[in-house]
Amino acid sequence: MTGKLEQTLRQRIDGGGKCLVPYITGGYPGWVDSLRACAANGADAIEIGLPFSDPVMDGPVIQASSQVALDSGATPVSILHEIRTLDVGVPLVVMCYYNTVFHAGHERFAQDLVAAGVSAAIIPDLPLEESGDWCAAADKAGVETVMLAAPTAPDERLPRVTERARGFVYSVGLLGVTGERSSLSSTATALAARVKKVTTKPVLVGVGVSNAEQAVEASKVSDGVIMGAAVVRRMMEGGSEAVASFIKEVRTALDSSK
Amino acid sequence: MSVLVTPGSDGRFGEFGGRFVPETLVPACQELEAAFNDAWADPSFRKELDDVLREYAGRPSMLTECHNLSEQLGIRLILKREDLNHTGSHKINNVLGQALLAKRMGKKRIVAETGAGQHGVASATAAALFGLECKVYMGEVDVARQELNVFRMRLLGSDVEAVTSGSRTLKDAVNEAMRDWVATVESTHYCLGSVMGPHPYPYMVRQFHRVIGNEAFSQCNEMLGTNPDVVVACVGGGSNAMGIFSGFVDTNARLVGVEPAGGAAVTRGQPGVVHGMKSYLMQDEFGQVQEAHSISAGLDYPGVGPEHSYLASIGRAEYPTVTDDEVIEAFQLMARSEGIIPALECAHAMAWITREAHTMKGKTVLMNLSGRGDKDVGQMMNVLGGLK
Numbered sequence: 001m002t003g004k005l006e007q008t009l010r011q012r013i014d015g016g017g018k019c020l021v022p023y024i025t026g027g028y029p030g031w032v033d034s035l036r037a038c039a040a041n042g043a044d045a046i047e048i049g050l051p052f053s054d055p056v057m058d059g060p061v062i063q064a065s066s067q068v069a070l071d072s073g074a075t076p077v078s079i080l081h082e083i084r085t086l087d088v089g090v091p092l093v094v095m096c097y098y099n100t101v102f103h104a105g106h107e108r109f110a111q112d113l114v115a116a117g118v119s120a121a122i123i124p125d126l127p128l129e130e131s132g133d134w135c136a137a138a139d140k141a142g143v144e145t146v147m148l149a150a151p152t153a154p155d156e157r158l159p160r161v162t163e164r165a166r167g168f169v170y171s172v173g174l175l176g177v178t179g180e181r182s183s184l185s186s187t188a189t190a191l192a193a194r195v196k197k198v199t200t201k202p203v204l205v206g207v208g209v210s211n212a213e214q215a216v217e218a219s220k221v222s223d224g225v226i227m228g229a230a231v232v233r234r235m236m237e238g239g240s241e242a243v244a245s246f247i248k249e250v251r252t253a254l255d256s257s258k
Numbered sequence: 259m260s261v262l263v264t265p266g267s268d269g270r271f272g273e274f275g276g277r278f279v280p281e282t283l284v285p286a287c288q289e290l291e292a293a294f295n296d297a298w299a300d301p302s303f304r305k306e307l308d309d310v311l312r313e314y315a316g317r318p319s320m321l322t323e324c325h326n327l328s329e330q331l332g333i334r335l336i337l338k339r340e341d342l343n344h345t346g347s348h349k350i351n352n353v354l355g356q357a358l359l360a361k362r363m364g365k366k367r368i369v370a371e372t373g374a375g376q377h378g379v380a381s382a383t384a385a386a387l388f389g390l391e392c393k394v395y396m397g398e399v400d401v402a403r404q405e406l407n408v409f410r411m412r413l414l415g416s417d418v419e420a421v422t423s424g425s426r427t428l429k430d431a432v433n434e435a436m437r438d439w440v441a442t443v444e445s446t447h448y449c450l451g452s453v454m455g456p457h458p459y460p461y462m463v464r465q466f467h468r469v470i471g472n473e474a475f476s477q478c479n480e481m482l483g484t485n486p487d488v489v490v491a492c493v494g495g496g497s498n499a500m501g502i503f504s505g506f507v508d509t510n511a512r513l514v515g516v517e518p519a520g521g522a523a524v525t526r527g528q529p530g531v532v533h534g535m536k537s538y539l540m541q542d543e544f545g546q547v548q549e550a551h552s553i554s555a556g557l558d559y560p561g562v563g564p565e566h567s568y569l570a571s572i573g574r575a576e577y578p579t580v581t582d583d584e585v586i587e588a589f590q591l592m593a594r595s596e597g598i599i600p601a602l603e604c605a606h607a608m609a610w611i612t613r614e615a616h617t618m619k620g621k622t623v624l625m626n627l628s629g630r631g632d633k634d635v636g637q638m639m640n641v642l643g644g645l646k
Contacts, residue, residue: 053424053546054532056436057280063423075544098278099531103545125531127284129268130276150282152443161281172282176441 003144005045005091005119005167009202009223012044018254019168019204019224020215022231022247023047023095025065027074032082033240038231039088041244042251047122047226048083050076050096057124059179061229065236076100080116091119093146093167098126098134106134110141120144120167128161135164146170149195151187162199171195171222173208179229180210184217192222212253219254261507261574263565267291269457272571274564277456279534283436286443291458293363298465303358310354311469314387315344317351318473321481322627326595331615334622336486337598338474338502340629347601347629348470348498349380353449355466357384360447367391367442368449371435373400373428373494374556374603375407376629377451382416384449392416395434397427400555403637425549427558428494432533452495453563456534460563464500470626471505478624485509486624492606493517493524493577494557496566498628503575511624513575515566516610518585521550523562524570524577530561537564553582553641554602556629584609586641589631601629602637 002010009019022038024031026048038046051066051074058066076096083092094113101109101123113121121143126134128147138145144167149158151172162169173188174181188205195203205218206226215225227250234242269275277287297303311317319342324335340348360368368390372378378394385392394411398420401408411418424430432455439448453460453467478486489506491499493515503513517524523538530539532547540548540560552558562577569575580588585602588609593599600608607625611618631638 053548054429054433056433056533057440059437067423070546077544099539099541099545099547102529102531102536103541124280125278125534127277127279127281129284130278148281150280150284152282152285154285157285174441175282175443177437 003119003142003166005093005144006202008091009044009168013202013223016258018219019044019202020247020251020254021045021047021093021204021224021226023049023226023228024235025049025051025062025069025232026079027051027069027072028065028235029068029072030239031235032086034235034243035086036088037240037244038247039090041247043090043247044224045091045093046088047093047095048079050079050094050100052097052100055097057177059177059229061233062178065232076104080112083116083118092117093120093122094118095122095124098123101134106137110137110143113143114141118143120146122146122170124148128164131164148172149191151175151191158195159198162195162201165201168202168204169195169199170226171203171205173205173218176208178207180233181208184209184214188218189221192218196221212250215250216253216257219257262504263568265457265461269461271565271568274537274567275457275460276536277534278531278536279456280440282440283443287456287458293359294458294462297359297362303362307355307358311351315350315354316342317469319343321474321477324596330595331612332619333615335611336481336622336624337627338470338624339627340470340498341601341627345380345383346632347376347380348467348501349377349451350383351469351501352451352463352466352497353377353380353384356447356449357388357390360390360449361388363447365445365447367446369393369395369435369438369446370449370451371395371428371431372451373431373558374554374601375400375404375411375633376556378418379407379410381449382411382414385416386414393438394418395421395431395438397421397425397431399426400428404555404633406636407633427550427555429547429550429560452497453500453565454495454533454535454561460535460565463497464504464565467497467501468504470498470501471503474502474624475505482622485511487621488512488514488618488623490514490516490607490611490623491626491628492557492603493562493566494521494559494603496563498626500563500565502626507574513569514610515575515577516606517577517579518552518554518557518606519579519581520552521557521559522579523560524566525579532561535564537567538562538570553585554606556601556603557606578610580606580609580613584613588612589638598627599631599635600627601631602634604628
């Protein structure tokens, strides 16, 4: 059964468009305004980060935003509670580290996501081999679990990863942590092309996609992009208005490159 | 059947362990697992490692019977002298093994995390010996309290980066080393310094430290004609403890791993997942990892290696805690009674022995003296002020 996230992305793809999924750090002061700004300016879905004390996949910008959110008292419970009352009109995806899930308990966490109206989850430190228990609970609750495909994966591994993915396949854009780069890594397009060959699910490129130009470049071989640090930096520097104009700029670039 | 677990490809010690890493690192961990298993089964690799441990690190390390403390405490206290290894701690056993393995895998660069700096110094040493590039991540707090070791690493040709995120101690140094590895995995080996992290590290690092327990087992039988009654070691991540425990886990000896009160993963933690492993972990009600607080930079860690969690869960080993004050007392006691300045980490083991000696009258107690205290002298001068 196809979930709400995948259905929404497919609508965009089937219409000949490219998907745009921005990331917002949950609990950062003013994050809900930035979330609304994303939804109002062309995001197809929005990734909400649940801040964690030890974010090993994240670079300086998302680390700093997470720390601010934690210091201002944000918890997974408080963020999910806030999400519950939002109605932004696009599917929401939670990004969190596995201890947040494990500590809450797989079934309870899956139910909490559903209760908050969240469609999907991305857990970057839960690779395929360790994902069985969570995926069983998530499938049962109707939460789509996005899987990450990495540039280091040998050919035999990719189909197993994409097979388990729900919502979309997160094609990791480079060897490294989240953060803006001056140019799109050549591994981004190379991996996206490899992933596209082995799956019919939507394939989005994330990590290191830093501006409209890079989003267009990455989308040539994929179904769209996830943008994290580039969005979060704007939220930290200029609030929701800066986020709004950036998302609008990327949306326009993606639409005019059709 | 041995209590010592050889984990399968799932990397489990009972329910603990595993491989909770970003997808990018999964192939690297699998490659390392295969390379280690291959090397460990290869007599020429084992001989090369044994040779370098003997000729360069100075193994075997001896046993020392502490006559003065034995008399004071009413026990028979024996030390395994890992402090006498080259670079001053047990860390060199693991690092020489991993550096040889890195070379065998064709990696030109290693990264390492360090707390007290002992693993960083050992890594820098092995990198110099084997011609590898080396970068060491160290929390800013630890850089300040272990400045001599920072200078040593730089003198040995390594790059030391102060980590300013989170609690700015060992936990955050591990995060930063993992971030480096995610970006450089094709050319770089992560030389992890304890029996922790994703599979195969907890198993591999224990195997490299088994030499401590194997030597101590035969040395005890030679010296005592039997096994010790109690085997004691300090535990941060727990590599020196796993090393010595591995020699006695199948005997009747009581195994005691001493944690700092401010970093008591087994006593105060619950099962959790961080740094690639499922293990006991100090965390809050939402699963955020708590900061540890210990006078000893090497034990300032909120988690513990998964095999210790397993040994605790089956009741084979116990993990009591001692306070910083008890450690400061034990540090001085060892210096004055035996002429041995222990590392602050090992002073935790001594502190527990001192406190509990009255319950062990007449027993033989083997303590792993895993490092020497030269690195701690500056810090202790500040703590104690001028001694008269």
